[in-house]
Amino acid sequence: MGRAKHSGSAPAALNEYTLMSDTAGEYPELERLTERTAERRTLHEDAGRTRVMLSEERTWNFQNTIAFWAATFFIQGSVLFTIGSACMYPSVLTVCGEEGTDAEDETVNCQPEFIYKAWVDYSFMIGAWCFTVGNYCVYFQVINSHDEDDGDDKYDGKLRFVTRPIRDWGHIGAISNLLGAFAFNVNTLLMYDTANHDGSVWYEYNLVYVLSGGLGSVLFAVGAFAEGEHNTWRSGSLWENVKKPEVLMAVLNFLASLMFLLAYIVEYNHYANHHEEVLVWLVATPFTVGSFFFFIGSWMSLVLWKQQNFGLGYAKHIYGKSHVVVDLPQQLMAIVYIGCITMQWERLANCFTYDWGYYHNVYLLEITFRLLLYHCIMFLMSALHTTPNRHPFRFLLWAMRVIALYAFVGDVYLLRKESLDLASEGRESD
Numbered sequence: 001m002g003r004a005k006h007s008g009s010a011p012a013a014l015n016e017y018t019l020m021s022d023t024a025g026e027y028p029e030l031e032r033l034t035e036r037t038a039e040r041r042t043l044h045e046d047a048g049r050t051r052v053m054l055s056e057e058r059t060w061n062f063q064n065t066i067a068f069w070a071a072t073f074f075i076q077g078s079v080l081f082t083i084g085s086a087c088m089y090p091s092v093l094t095v096c097g098e099e100g101t102d103a104e105d106e107t108v109n110c111q112p113e114f115i116y117k118a119w120v121d122y123s124f125m126i127g128a129w130c131f132t133v134g135n136y137c138v139y140f141q142v143i144n145s146h147d148e149d150d151g152d153d154k155y156d157g158k159l160r161f162v163t164r165p166i167r168d169w170g171h172i173g174a175i176s177n178l179l180g181a182f183a184f185n186v187n188t189l190l191m192y193d194t195a196n197h198d199g200s201v202w203y204e205y206n207l208v209y210v211l212s213g214g215l216g217s218v219l220f221a222v223g224a225f226a227e228g229e230h231n232t233w234r235s236g237s238l239w240e241n242v243k244k245p246e247v248l249m250a251v252l253n254f255l256a257s258l259m260f261l262l263a264y265i266v267e268y269n270h271y272a273n274h275h276e277e278v279l280v281w282l283v284a285t286p287f288t289v290g291s292f293f294f295f296i297g298s299w300m301s302l303v304l305w306k307q308q309n310f311g312l313g314y315a316k317h318i319y320g321k322s323h324v325v326v327d328l329p330q331q332l333m334a335i336v337y338i339g340c341i342t343m344q345w346e347r348l349a350n351c352f353t354y355d356w357g358y359y360h361n362v363y364l365l366e367i368t369f370r371l372l373l374y375h376c377i378m379f380l381m382s383a384l385h386t387t388p389n390r391h392p393f394r395f396l397l398w399a400m401r402v403i404a405l406y407a408f409v410g411d412v413y414l415l416r417k418e419s420l421d422l423a424s425e426g427r428e429s430d
Contacts, residue, residue, distance in 0.1 A: 063141060063318055067301075067310035068382035070137035072338060074298035077130030079342045082295055084123030085287035090276060093119060111423050114353040117191060119419075122349035125188035132181040134298075138314055139174040145315040170314040173226030180219030180257075187212040210268050217261035224254035227313050245300040246313030252297035259290030302334065333401055334381070336408050341374045343411040347418060354422050370411075377404070 087093045096110035143163045165175055190209045228234075228250035233241050241247045263286040266272050272279040301312045306327070311318035347367050356363055377400065 063145075063310045064305075064308075065379075065382045066137050066141055067305045067312055067318075068378075070134045070141070070312060071298065071301040071305050072334075072378055073130045073134035073137070074301055075295065075334075075338050076341055076345070077127040077134065078291055078295035078298045079338065080123045080127030080130065080345060081291035082288065083342070083346065084120045084127065085284060085291045087116070087119040087123070088284040088287060089280060115419070115423055118349040118353040118422075119346070121188070121191045122352055123346070124184075125191075126345050126349065128181060128184040128188045132178070132185060135174070135178040135181045138312055139178050141311060141318060142171055142174045142315050145311065145318050169226045169230035170311070170316070173223045173230060174314050175223075176219045176226060177223035180216040180223060183212050183216030183219060187216060205270060206268060210264050213264040214261055217257045217264060221254055221257035221261070224250050224257060228254065230316070231313055245303045245307070246309070249297040249300035249304075249313055252293040252300070256290040256293035256297065259286040259293065262286045263290070302331070306331075330381075333404065336401075336404050337374060337378055337381070340404065340408050340411050341371065341378075343415045344371045344374065347411075347415055350418055350422060354425075370407075374407075 093116055094110045095113050095116045140161070143160045165171060187209055190205075228247060231241075231244065231246045231250065233247045233250060235241075242251060263283045266278060266282040272283045304310075304312050308319055344367050347363075348371075351360065351363055351367065
């Protein structure tokens, strides 16, 4: 009965609104009534769209979250790589007592060795951790996906954590990148190798550092090439293909891998350490440019997540229910959130390399708390692609953004002050 009554009143309401619209120009009061009626209809339509959006996103999208974390960890790792690469320039960070350091300026321009270890060695090591997590998330997405349109009857719905390789470019790319991340993990552990190997440069440096880093670079290049092939980057116009985020990501990651490979080759037998110009132009610069390429490529994965392409360029058929336009303010705030996380990683690196004494454990607890807090905020970002355009959602959104900006400024101040204090105390102790 209720439905019959509602369906019968709809045409009457429509005719009434049409009549008011036709005669509104003759009667001012009727014109105002028409405007109010139109406003109510607009509000009703907005509320309807909001209800539809909330009903669609009421169920937690597991693939959505995995793709988001892959993208964010890629960005964290690439930012840390960029920081570590930039600090390799002698003009940015010079270790006291190194060959070529002016003794008169050691107390002014040079830094203690643990500062270099924190900003270079640990930046690369933590960045490699982030890349490993991100690449495993992509691999997890690929091996747990199936194409319903192709009639994939072999998929039983069970979660897989590892599986045998198959002849698919996306699968090959995901495996290659994951193995490359493992190689980088081995590469960054060289600073912990303090054993005496009879001065063997081959064992201490070439095998553990150069070979593992070069192998990781090659594997990343293979992974980027496989991703490009998976997205048919060689078909059609190159310019049109590069406009696609997944193809642009493959191109940038491929170039970044070649940059890293060049730097590792030049570092064979400590060659770059004995030639400052070589260190600057063929090691620090390729690392920095390559890291920046990794950063832009990683950001493309976040764009793909925003577009609900949860395969991130490695599995074409993992999509959301609708195509969402990339929201620039949300992307800019993601930079702030990830910047806060990155600064906590750097503060943690300072704690790894220097003992703060009585307050050391306090710093560790405070830093880990901030890391968990910022990652929790990122998790909230992964829950909804768009925020409902009504209160209190918009108020909560802007409140979170203001707090995040305040935290970002505070983290910049803390990181700068702690680093300067550590450098000063380190020079005094030397």
